[in-house]
Amino acid sequence: MNPSVCKISFLFLIIFSCFDPSYANHNGFDAIFQFGDSLSDTGNFLIANADSSPNMGHPPYGITFFGHPTGRLSDGRIIVDFIAEAFGLPLLPPFLSGDDQSFSKGASFAVSSATALDVSFFQERGVGLGTNLSLSVQLEWFQRLIPSLCNTTRGCKKYWRKSLFMVGEIGGNDYLGPWAFNMQTEQQVTAYVPTVVEAIKNATEKLIELGAVNLVVPGNPPSGCFASILTLLNGTRAEELEPGTGCLRRANDLIRYHNRLLRRAVEELRKEHPHARIGYADFYTPIIEFAKDPEAFGFSYRPKLNACCGGEGPYHFDVRALCGQPGSSACPEPSAAIDWDGWHATEATYHRIADSWLHGPFADPPILRLRKH
Ligand SMILES: *[C@@H]1O[C@H](CO)[C@@H](O)[C@H](O)[C@H]1NC(C)=O
Ligand SMILES: *[C@@H]1O[C@H](CO)[C@@H](O)[C@H](O)[C@H]1NC(C)=O
């Protein structure tokens, strides 16, 4: 609704007038900057790895909304797309897509496979990674971009006041790659958690130093509910699964530990930077709720934790036939499924999570109320 529509509706029905636009006008954002991994990559990995023709560059990625692959790891839009739409902003272009001038309304710096910790941390441990474009590299990209966004102290202050920074989700790859593919044990990856959380805290702090005042730090989703993890970490033994959800207990234990420390870090940041508004977004609970009672949220695909798109396997997941690769197939109705490709969710799942972050209850505060007047 634009202001003139508000005025017209005001004449007819005061209750209806400007309910949504009041957010857009007073609490809205003019730009969104997203950091993270495949859960918020809008195309960077695909651009950086175009030569190797990665699976997300092939149909049926993108089929539900865009009609073609965009580099997003879903059948359609991802969470930050719905956040951008809620503020009337264009869907975030991937940073690697263009020259600096096109990013005044925001950009996604997120790269699929990215870690919160630098590559050197994993190299020292003999762990190979899918990308070296880690969180600190993404921050360097952003820092390089700043002069094209605002030039004067006054101009920047004004611009940052109306910019939203999404610091994650990030960190999942620091655990899951080493655990599922590199023979690291549960104990080894659990020991990374405090360092990973510190890296996310440091990155958030760095953004505040650079001027950010509105930030949201999302936690990690329950990877024990992913078809990939259930397959790769052998979650087919009943006693290893959580009753109710069917998710792999030890993977979710690890993620809950991460999220607990991250929430604590966010509380510390709020105390240390009282002028900033720092939200925490819960990526864990909504997916647990969907897994407990999929029907209640409109998910009718069965078995409920199976990937919609993938190869043959107990969870419709096979590392040798990933979604988009030969030998894989997609379910006829992605919007009925929670899990898209074994690692990432469907647009339908992301839409519901985005709504719960924008309006509550799964973000503290809800993103629509984050910015001060
Ligand atoms: C990442 O690796 C590529 C090739 O392996 C290299 O060209 C590039 O400079 C590296 N980037 C960073 C930020 O380390
Ligand atoms: C900042 O200054 C540079 C060089 O003078 C100019 O090209 C650019 O458009 C300016 N950016 C903004 C946001 O004013």
Ligand SMILES: *[C@@H]1O[C@H](CO)[C@@H](O)[C@H](O)[C@H]1NC(C)=O
């Ligand atoms: C976080 O920042 C502190 C202070 O600069 C530094 O000592 C620490 O090594 C950083 N931690 C990580 C994981 O980057």
Ligand SMILES: *[C@@H]1O[C@H](CO)[C@@H](O)[C@H](O)[C@H]1NC(C)=O
């Ligand atoms: C999973 O099962 C396969 C064979 O069924 C076995 O080779 C592998 O070691 C198991 N992995 C784990 C993490 O238990």
